[in-house]
Amino acid sequence: MAHFDFEKMQTIQKELQAKYKEKWTPMEPQYAKDKLxxxxxxxxxxxxxxxxxxxxxxxxxxxxxxxxxxxxxxxxMYLNDVMLCYGISPEELEEVYLKKHEKNMKRW
Structure with a gap:
């Protein structure tokens, strides 16, 4: 597998959620704490x-x-569920992750 990222993981999680939508809680903010x-x-x-x-x-x-x-x-998988509950896209995660990395690089 040459490229496996959060976008692929979220696609897989959505597929799993669709399969079990009658049994599992939906990907909505009020269920994020359970996923966490x-x-x-x-x-x-x-x-x-x-x-x-x-x-x-x-x-x-x-x-x-x-x-x-x-x-x-x-x-x-559960981290991706939390992201999906709050509508956090892989692009948004990447943007904030890179900002945080830059901030950490300048710490000491």
């Missing part, structure tokens, strides 16, 4: 793998690494 909480849970699962398996396992044990990356994907 789920994102924190998934990030916690990543931290749990680091704690229990260790850095070396993540780097060298392929099943552990795949599980870690899967939890990372879950975290990114």
């Amino acid at each position: 909480l789920y994102m924190f849970i998934e990030a916690g699962e990543m931290a749990d793998i680091i704690k229990k398996q260790g850095d070396e396992s993540i780097m060298q044990d392929m099943p552990v690494r795949e599980h870690f990356i899967e939890e990372m994907c879950d975290t990114l």
Whole structure:
């Protein structure tokens, strides 16, 4: 996969949301906090793998690494859900991200 970015991720999330629209909450601002909480849970699962398996396992044990990356994907999926709930486009994210990067480059 040569190019995988937030635009592609949001397209995938919209596809998933459409498939389960009868079962899942809609991508609206009032549901963003739930998505954010789920994102924190998934990030916690990543931290749990680091704690229990260790850095070396993540780097060298392929099943552990795949599980870690899967939890990372879950975290990114929920981040994209939050973005979709608030109508944040990949272009808007990029613009603010680059401004923040520039600001951080000038910090010290």
